[in-house]
Amino acid sequence: MADPVEPLAADVLDVVVKAYDIRGIYPSELGPTSARGLGYAFGIWSGASCVVVGRDMRPSGVEMAGAFADGAMAAGADVIDIGLASTDLLYFASGHLDMPGAMLTASHNPAEYNGIKLCGAGATPVGVDSGLAEIAAIATRGELEPAGAGERRQRDLLDAFVTHVHSFVDAGRLAPLRVVADTANGMGGYVLPAVFADLPFDCEVLYGELDGTFPNHPADPIQPENLIDLQKRVLATGADVGLAFDGDADRVFLVDEAGRAVSGSLLTALVARTMLRRSGPGPILHNLICSRAVGExxxxxxxxxxxxRVGHSYIKSEMARTGAVFGGEHSGHYYFADNYRADSGLIAALIALEQLSEAAVPLSELLAPFDRYASSGEINTRVADPGAVIRRVAAHYGELPQDRLDGLTVDGGDWWFNLRPSNTEPLLRLNLEAADASAVEQRVSEIRALLA
Known part of the structure; x- marks a missing residue:
């Protein structure tokens, strides 16, 4: 019988349990004791006889994954340990094995963080509204007596994952494109070489060494400063495309042949069109901060x-409800029905490379039909009372059409914006789109005055 599981304090979990996952500074906010308690709670909540666990390259990963697995085994579950993995590899494992899964990762967060992404059997989403709150509640109970003593065994699923990713493209249509991939010392350095090994690309990997201290730059490609090295290398080598992955390699952003960053909306539009050509008419999902061009x-x-709404648990649930074959987020997440409705930057990247191969034109030319509007990017503003500020902004634009699907969206006809609160900080996130850059600048200034 396993040792008793120490209950966790509710105020500790309040800090680390987010809307879609668990994340905190290691070990002061999220350490092995918390990981063991949450592993136990996950085992109890899922009721599964076996769970699959993976981890990223952070220095604390081995200890944290071991503690989580120990907790799950104390709940009576066996553990399949797949070791080092990208998050989309863990989702594949959950779907392929049809069992709940846990990925020990803090994604793009700095080195001092770690975290846990959970999913149900078949890679079904687990967020605050779909089980995470219940798991946290179980972890705080005072009677965490072991329910059994499961077993832990290793399993390598990388080759199976590679085969699965390849199934989304026709390898015979791929051209010998020159590709530069910046994996930012994250898990892309583990999975990307395996996926590209038998494909005709000339691929150079920047910062492919696994190093959870991120010695070169943060593994957060949505921030323009973290694309600079990739942009320079694409230009220096005359590459056809650059790929930028985040720390756990489930997100990807593209850089075109001229070194310009490609928004997640443009890649969503390209992949959406591709998937519709393959599957025929049907619903396609996009989150509400994607460019209006995506829906068009x-x-x-x-x-x-x-x-x-923004967030993987909402997208995955809507995919199940609507039967959509694909969904995309402006933040670089791309979801596929044939990937257990889970997101994969690698699959999206391969589809883009297949389309680029077939088009035989530069990436900028391929994407030009989708680049129809100017965007502000996401602008974060710290405010004391986000709810009060949103109400004030809504009242100011009271004569314009509005919705509250996620925060406040206002439709000004030839311009629109979304203003939504952060799930973790007293921030408001503004995304605005208009016909041209000058209109964007004017409207952003107008809204910033209201925020102040």
Missing amino acids: VIAEAGGQPVRT
Whole structure:
């Protein structure tokens, strides 16, 4: 019988349990004791006889994954330990093995963080509204007596994952493109070489060494400063495309042949059109901060655009409800029905490379039909009372159409914006789109005055 599981304090979990996952500074906020308690709670909540566990390259990963597995075994579950993994590899394992899964990662967060992403059997989403709150509640109980003593065994699923990723493209249509991939010392350095090994690309990997201290730059490609090295290398080598992955390699951003960053909306539009050509008419999901062009492209390709809230648990649930074959987020997450509705930057990247191969034109030319509007990017503003500020902004634009699907979205006709609160900080996140850059600047200034 396993040792008793120490209950966790509710105020400790309040700090680390987010809307979609668990994340905190190691070990002061999230350490092995918390990992063991949450592993136990996950085992009890899922009721599964076996769970799959993976981890990223952070220095604390081995200890944290071991503690989580120990907790799950104390709940009576066996553990399949797949070792080092990208998050999309863990989701594949959960779907392939049809068992709940846990990925020990803090994604793009700095080195001092670690975290846990959970999913149900078949890679079904687990967020605050779909089980995470219940798991946290179980972990705080005072009677965490071991329910059994499961067993832990190792399993390597990388080759199976590679085969799965390859199934989304026709390798015979791929051209010998020159690709530069910046994996930022994250898990892309583990999975990308395996996926690209038998493909015709000339691929150079920047910062491919696994190093959870991120010695070169943060593993957060949505921040423009973290793309600089990739942009320089693409230009220096005359590459056809650059790929930038985050720390756990589930997100990807592209850089075109001229060294310009490609927004997640443009890649969403390209992949959406591709998936509709393959599957025929049907719903395609995009979150509400994607460019208006995404919905237009989906409709033009014969699909039905469906707006969703921001966040993987909402997208995955909507995919199940609507039967959508694909969903995309402006933040670089891309979801595929045939990937257990889970997201994979590698799959999206391969589809983009296949389309680029077939088009035989530069990436900028391939994407030009989707680049229809100017965008502000995401602008974060710290405010004391986000709810009060949103109400004030809504009242100011009271004569314009509005919705509250996720924060506040206002439709000004030839411009629109979304203002939504952060899930973890007293911040408001503004995304605005208009016909051109000058209109964006004018409207952003107008809204910033209201925020102040």
